[in-house]
Amino acid sequence: GESVGLHLPTLSVQEGDNSIINCAYSNSASDYFIWYKQESGKGPQFIIDIRSNMDKRQGQRVTVLLNKTVKHLSLQIAATQPGDSAVYFCAESAGGTSYGKLTFGQGTILTVHP
Amino acid sequence: AAGVIQSPRHLIKEKRETATLKCYPIPRHDTVYWYQQGPGQDPQFLISFYEKMQSDKGSIPDRFSAQQFSDYHSELNMSSLELGDSALYFCASSPRVARGFFGPGTRLTVL
Numbered sequence: 629g630e631s632v633g634l635h636l637p638t639l640s641v642q643e644g645d646n647s648i649i650n651c652a653y654s655n656s657a658s659d660y661f662i663w664y665k666q667e668s669g670k671g672p673q674f675i676i677d678i679r680s681n682m683d684k685r686q687g688q689r690v691t692v693l694l695n696k697t698v699k700h701l702s703l704q705i706a707a708t709q710p711g712d713s714a715v716y717f718c719a720e721s722a723g724g725t726s727y728g729k730l731t732f733g734q735g736t737i738l739t740v741h742p
Numbered sequence: 743a744a745g746v747i748q749s750p751r752h753l754i755k756e757k758r759e760t761a762t763l764k765c766y767p768i769p770r771h772d773t774v775y776w777y778q779q780g781p782g783q784d785p786q787f788l789i790s791f792y793e794k795m796q797s798d799k800g801s802i803p804d805r806f807s808a809q810q811f812s813d814y815h816s817e818l819n820m821s822s823l824e825l826g827d828s829a830l831y832f833c834a835s836s837p838r839v840a841r842g843f844f845g846p847g848t849r850l851t852v853l
Contacts, residue, residue: 662841671746671832671844672785717784728775728834728842729798732784 640739647708649736651701651718659723662730663692663703665714672717675703679723705738713740744768746835746845754851755823763818763848767835773797774816775842776808779830791816792838823852 641647653661659680664672676687678694678701685692691704701718715737719730747766755761767774773792777785778801787800791810802808805823810816814835820827828851834842 660841664844669830669847669849671847674841674843677841725792725839726798727840728773728836729787729790729800730775730777730785730842731787735784 637734638737638739640741641708643708643710643740643742645708647703647705647712647738647740649703649705649716649718649738651703651733653699653701653718653720653733655720655722655731656696656699657722658720660721660727661692661694661701662719662721663690663701664717664719664732665712666717666735667714675716708738708740710740710742713738746833746843748831748833748845748848750848751846752849752851754853756853757823757825759823759852761820761823761850763820763831763833763850765816765818765833765835765845767814767816767833768843771835771837771843772814773836773838773842774810774814775834775836776802776816776818777832777834777844779832779847780826781829783829785832788818820850825852828852 662677663675678685693702715735718733775790776788779785788802790798794810808818830847832847834844836842
């Protein structure tokens with residue numbers, strides 16, 4: 629079936645660096661994309677989302693880029709902090725009445741070294 | 743702000759036993775989603791409910807059933823438990839046509 633996947637399973641950065649986490653998706657019908665942060669033993673925490681009619685969206689220290697031509701999604705974290713260390717998942721849905729029916733990617737472990 | 747409540751937070755069962763997981767959505771959220779996350783895996787969608795009716799179904803085993811009640815809380819019933827059912831089970835809630843907010847999860851261990 630259709631799925632969302634990540635290129636890199638782990639990413640290690642130094643505190644203060646910028647981090648980029650990538651995600652490839654295969655369902656061209658996906659209308660809605662989300663990035664989640666998950667700390668050990670906790671539920672996914674919303675970071676930022678983007679609709680398919682946009683190619684960029686910015687939040688506080690985070691930016692999501694969507695390239696529909698190559699079906700690629702990325703999360704940029706500026707001035708990465710140790711508290712950003714977690715597993716990051718991208719997820720997609722068809723939107724509409726199925727906003728919350730998400731297909732998750734594999735997850736990238738981000739480790740931030742002080 | 744109120745969040746999604748899941749109970750119990752931890753549950754240990756033997757093989758072939760049954761388990762019931764509960765989810766209490768954020769007030770005024772009428773849609774509930776259940777996800778299963780195995781060790782080192784990404785969350786997998788199981789099932790969702792809107793206004794007490796099943797709205798979407800994912801990779802939920804036939805041994806599992808779920809329902810949403812009149813107060814919008816939801817229960818996931820799991821029978822004939824297998825070792826492979828050991829996982830984190832997340833519930834998310836949302837208003838209709840909006841993103842879901844995840845609960846803290848229930849960690850189920852099947853021995």
